[in-house]
Amino acid sequence: MTKSIQPASMSKLGKAFLTWRRYLQKQIQEHQITLKQLSVLRRLENVPFLHPFEVAEMLFCDRPTATVIINNMRRYGWVETRKDPGNRKYQQIFLTESGMEKLDEINQAEHLQSGKLFDPLACFSNEEQAEFDRLLMKLNQHLLSIDKEDQDE
Amino acid sequence: MTKSIQPASMSKLGKAFLTWRRYLQKQIQEHQITLKQLSVLRRLENVPFLHPFEVAEMLFCDRPTATVIINNMRRYGWVETRKDPGNRKYQQIFLTESGMEKLDEINQAEHLQSGKLFDPLACFSNEEQAEFDRLLMKLNQHLLSIDKEDQDE
DNA sequence: CTCATGTCAGAGAGACTGAAATAT
């Protein structure tokens, strides 16, 4: 009897995630940017600036990792940082001209236009999409209690 | 209007996956082993040997990546490789004594006993579990057509 | 003091490319 580390459903979930992430990464690879970097750029289209801890939250990573990602983006000149004048322990991350150009380049790419990308959920009926989303929300809610369990140990 | 890279459900799926993987990794980190390495060891409990391309398939990664992972495991002495006598372009990957000891160590760890681990699906009723699994299978089936789409380009 | 925020160094895994060797 094979001893598995995780329930079969979680393996399937992982497989779906990896397949999808690989596909997205491949679609943008010619633009020399990673998915996480693009996520940050896109977010910066809609807010004046981000704090590093907000980047960590949205990318669902820890703060040191966010620092690495931000530094990579600074190296490419897509963002720059300033001290928050109101609270000097914060950093503000701003989109640069170069970062906006990068975004334009990507947003105008033919195969990245909305409707051109593969739709992962196209296999679902509306009811199934809603149910899938509901189950994922429930799962994420449940997974939050992992942290509490950790503290008990 | 925020332009997102992916449907909201896929973000939720990614979040669930990362949370779960992080939890599992943390559970075994004291044993100085990664999840992929442990998956390979566990599989080798049940088959006489593996070919590298089989490792790539089960880990859902490409073959060069599988080579890296196998080499890391060889470095720790958990596996060793021999030429397949029947087909000399194949390698056979075998579990070593040291690898078996590593497995024993992990299998006997108190907090890794079955039933002790956090159950990610405990939030679901039996019906929901079945539905979740069914939807994930359907999604994975659908995602297979990504490759076909790629070839058309 | 405490707490949250941010950075840094270092290590390591993993992913990818391009090239090559090998065997079918």
Next chain:
DNA sequence: CATATTTCAGTCCCTCTGACATGA
């Protein structure tokens, strides 16, 4: 010849730990 398997070198991103500095 073409094809499939495997490895290798090299690069890069991400992740984590542990420590530390900063400022509220």
